[in-house]
Amino acid sequence: MLFSSFILLSTFGLTACNSDDNKTQVSKPPVLPDTGFVIVGHRGASALRPEHTLASYQKAIDDGADFIEPDLVPTKDGYLIARHESEISGTTNVSSLTQFADRKKTKKIDGLDYTGWFTEDFTLNELNQNVKARERIPQYRPTNTTYNDQSSIPTLEQIIELADAHYKKTGKIVGLYIETKHPTFFQKQNLAMEDRLLSALAKYKYTREIAPVYLQSFETTNLKYFHEQLARKKSLKHAKIIQLLDSPNAIPGDLQDQATPANYASLATPQGLKDVASYADGIGPSKTYIFSNNEFKQTNFVKDAHAAGLKVHPYTLRPENGFLPDYLKCNQIATERCDSGALKEFENFYKAGVDGVFTDDPALARKALNQFQK
Known part of the structure; x- marks a missing residue:
């Protein structure tokens, strides 16, 4: 009511x-969160809770994120669930469950071999049978392991309902910044995610009419498909497309089969960015496209992307020494937080003119933004 x-x-x-x-x-009317600078809770507030859990997303919302970011992979029966990769031995307890011991496999995905347990070999019902989330990088975030085995793998619908419930309670809109993982691989497995994703988003009034929904991918073909479908059907009122950039020499999965595949470096040139702008609204580069890891020297990337009409949302700003550039570390203990260095890194990117950031600690990003805007 x-x-x-x-x-x-x-x-x-x-x-x-x-x-x-x-x-x-x-x-x-409520103010959309992308009318200004945006803070994206990368896999939730994953510096503080195991990533891609409802607890992590809720923590990000509570800590002031404008968007929460689910990575989506499919189950065997076509449900879209949130995991960083479909191989889940590093993010769940599945390897310890004897009833699923025979599901261990080796697969080649985008040219690389992976061994473990894969979501596409499980039904959603099976994954709900005692498969629980765990901290993905305990070597950097040992305190997060205290939350191990407490959360199930969430579905896309559960994530939408979480954000919608927060809106109904507080009136604050939190956007969804959704990544489709390895779309070409899953298309070849007859588990294409694109239409399933669009249908699920259109089913809810929150994602259909109220909240901004950003669709991102490291591939290009599925983003062009999203662009065409959204333009034709107009099913999502506030949808935008974001092209992600991996390391410069890497090649998008959909382009690896082409005779003359283009790497990410080619997408990051002034002409490449103009080409991206024909189907995308923004670009999500690794932060090293903007600053070197070893020195404080800004590139022309932000200027070139803005000249092409693209928003710039770099990834991923994290608070631990192990993830900070050398010139900002507090010490050499990788697991220790270095809030002073992290705040300085946020400030550097704000000064560089980016339009938003992906971060594992939205509260720290918000603190830095408030200080920067004083």
Whole structure:
């Protein structure tokens, strides 16, 4: 009832009588979180909770993220679930479950061999049978292991419902910044994610009409498909497309089969960025496209991307020494947080003119932004 009233007030306005000056007041519609600089909770607040869990996404929301970022992979029966990769031995307890011992396999994905347990070999019901999330990088985040085996792998629908529930409770819109993982590989497995994703997003009013939804990928072909489908169907009111950039010499999975494949370095040139702008609204580069890991020297990337009409959202800013550039580390203990160095790194990227950042610690990013904007 509260949600319905909120929408009615936002749509038609509310006339109220002020006892002091008797002026008419009109309620305003909610402000979309991407009208200014955006803070993206990378896999949630993954510096503080195991990534891609509802607890991690909720922590990111509570800590001031404008967007939460699920990476999506499919199950055997076509459900979209949140994992960094479909190989889940490093992010769950699946390897310890004897009933699934026979599911261990080796697969080649985008030219690389992976051995372990893969989501596409499990139904959603099977994954819900005692498969629990674990910290992916305990060597850097040992304290996160205290949350191991507490959370199931969330579905896309559960993530949408989490953000929608927060909106209904607080009136604050939190966007979804969704990555499709290895789309070409899954298309070849008859588990294409694109139409499933668009259908799921269109099913909910929150993602269909209220919240911004960004669709991102390290590949190019599926982003062009998203661009065409969104332009034709207009099913999502606030949808945008983001091209991700991996290391310069790497090649997008969809282009590896082509006779003359283009690497990410070619996409990052001024002409490459103009080509990207024909189907995307923004670009998500590794942070080293903008600053070297070893010295504070800015490249022309932000200027070139803006000249092409693209927003720039680099990844990933993290608070531990092990992830900071050498010139910002507090010490050489990789597992220790270095908030002073992390705050300085945020400031450097804000000064560089980026339009948003991916971060594992949205609260720290928000603190740095508040200080920068004073």
